[in-house]
Amino acid sequence: MGPVTVVPPPLSAKNVDSFAYPTMKDRIPVIISRIVDNLTRNRDKIIKNYPGEDSLTELKVIIGAMSQLRYEVMTNKPAAPLRDGRSDSFAWNTELKKETEKAGEEPKWFDSAWLWMECYMYRRVCESVFMSNYLKDLDVFEEQKQAAFTNSYKAISSLTMYLMEILSEQELTPLGSMTKNYFLDFLQLSLWGNKCDLSISAGNENHQEHNPIEQLAKLKPFILIDQAEDVFQILCSAWERLGGQPGQVDIVLDNAGFELVTDLCLAEFLVSTGLASKICFHVKAMPWFVSDVTERDFMWTLKQMSAMNHLAISRFSQKWKSYLQDGKWSLRVSDYWTMPNDYNQMKELFPNLYSDLSSTDFILFKGDLNYRKLVGDLQWDPTTDFSVALRDFKPAPLCVLRTLKSDVVVGLNPGQAEDVKKIDGNWMINGEWAVISVQSVDPSTSESTAH
Ligand SMILES: O=P(O)(O)OC[C@@]1(O)O[C@H](CO)[C@@H](O)[C@@H]1O
Ligand SMILES: [Mn+2]
Numbered sequence: 001m002g003p004v005t006v007v008p009p010p011l012s013a014k015n016v017d018s019f020a021y022p023t024m025k026d027r028i029p030v031i032i033s034r035i036v037d038n039l040t041r042n043r044d045k046i047i048k049n050y051p052g053e054d055s056l057t058e059l060k061v062i063i064g065a066m067s068q069l070r071y072e073v074m075t076n077k078p079a080a081p082l083r084d085g086r087s088d089s090f091a092w093n094t095e096l097k098k099e100t101e102k103a104g105e106e107p108k109w110f111d112s113a114w115l116w117m118e119c120y121m122y123r124r125v126c127e128s129v130f131m132s133n134y135l136k137d138l139d140v141f142e143e144q145k146q147a148a149f150t151n152s153y154k155a156i157s158s159l160t161m162y163l164m165e166i167l168s169e170q171e172l173t174p175l176g177s178m179t180k181n182y183f184l185d186f187l188q189l190s191l192w193g194n195k196c197d198l199s200i201s202a203g204n205e206n207h208q209e210h211n212p213i214e215q216l217a218k219l220k221p222f223i224l225i226d227q228a229e230d231v232f233q234i235l236c237s238a239w240e241r242l243g244g245q246p247g248q249v250d251i252v253l254d255n256a257g258f259e260l261v262t263d264l265c266l267a268e269f270l271v272s273t274g275l276a277s278k279i280c281f282h283v284k285a286m287p288w289f290v291s292d293v294t295e296r297d298f299m300w301t302l303k304q305m306s307a308m309n310h311l312a313i314s315r316f317s318q319k320w321k322s323y324l325q326d327g328k329w330s331l332r333v334s335d336y337w338t339m340p341n342d343y344n345q346m347k348e349l350f351p352n353l354y355s356d357l358s359s360t361d362f363i364l365f366k367g368d369l370n371y372r373k374l375v376g377d378l379q380w381d382p383t384t385d386f387s388v389a390l391r392d393f394k395p396a397p398l399c400v401l402r403t404l405k406s407d408v409v410v411g412l413n414p415g416q417a418e419d420v421k422k423i424d425g426n427w428m429i430n431g432e433w434a435v436i437s438v439q440s441v442d443p444s445t446s447e448s449t450a451h
Contacts, residue, residue: 247361
């Protein structure tokens with residue numbers, strides 16, 4: 001038996017010096033107010049897209065529910081059971097009961113675990129929409145997500161042209177050194193794509209304007225942990241294990257807009273250089289943390305790209321649609337990604353998802369929320385090993401690409417956190433700093449090594 005890990009307490013808004021506190025006090029109320037604004041401003045469009053004799057009444061009910069939710073957050077009311085009867089509501093209400101039993105009272109916004117309450121907030125937003133008849137499929141964040149894509153046109157253009165150029169001009173053998181160098185570039189592009197999420201900016205415009213490739217060298221010193229080479233090594237080991245065939249890669253997506261395009265470009269690079277045989281993208285089952293990708297966002301992005309008068313953008317989107325048809329790429333939706341639980345609990349709560357993930361050769365997790373769920377959103381000492389913070393979550397070799405937007409980080413060297421803090425007091429929350437953290441799992445022994 002290995003050493004027993006003492007698990008620290010969760011991040012919580014009860015610590016007024018933590019980022020959880022201003023999130024609850026300011027950012028979440030602003031996010032809810034923006035939903036109300038958006039629904040009010042787009043009233044006619046919504047009624048037109050979701051016609052029905054009661055559409056307008058339902059829209060008003062949703063707006064009312066948003067005001068009620070904002071009031072509940074601001075006055076620290078206890079979490080109430082979900083009432084929408086959606087397939088996940090039983091699991092959610094079971095979690096609510098468990099939390100209540102653990103604490104001796106219902107979870108509250110400013111007293112309980114930040115991760116739990118923040119997920120509950122987005123689930124409540126969805127509840128108000130799911131409770132309607134005509135507006136059931138309304139995505140209250142759609143406009144913001146679509147604007148984030150449209151406003152990143154220049155960066156998307158540079159990125160896709162760069163990808164097209166290297167794929168057509170270079171002889172890239174799967175395990176060659178040139179492939180490795182380009183792979184490292186695309187992995188970093190996907191990492192920095194994570195700067196562009198909309199919940200951190202409380203829904204303010206947050207898009208990519210500059211040429212992303214030119215920025216890579218400048219951004220390199222901001223990667224606090226860089227295990228990108230280990231990722232390449234994992235893909236090479238899969239090759240060898242599979243007798244000279246590439247393995248499957250799963251990507252647990254985060255945000256729509258520019259970030260999604262960086263992820264798709266990475267996936268294109270992987271399949272067209274023979275580093276991966278198949279890609280499975282995991283998307284959210286409902287609108288989530290403002291900018292997270294749903295299946296609809298994914299398909300919308302491809303459709304928009306096809307309609308663009310731009311050679312590289314439209315070509316890639318055609319190619320990507322054909323991958324979806326021939327199974328080289330697939331999408332998978334699971335309710336687990338929109339539960340409040342961390343990934344250590346996945347094996348017990350969603351064994352099918354865990355076993356699916358165990359059958360792949362490599363999992364890439366994108367973004368800050370995935371990072372929080374991997375390490376449990378706990379107050380770890382920053383020098384804790386990544387594998388210790390993951391606890392029992394080791395379905396397959398995995399990597400997380402994350403810009404820091406919440407005050408939890410592990411895997412740093414002694415003194416590193418203190419040094420970065422001297423340079424940038426907001427290093428943990430401003431999205432300027434990043435980590436590429438890896439856990440390699442040897443499939444024969446299931447032993448993991450992480451740094
Ligand atoms: O997962 P993502 O898109 O990178 O970030 C989600 C996020 O904006 O939401 C939380 C704050 O509300 C933070 O954990 C994080 O900054
Ligand atoms: Mn996100």
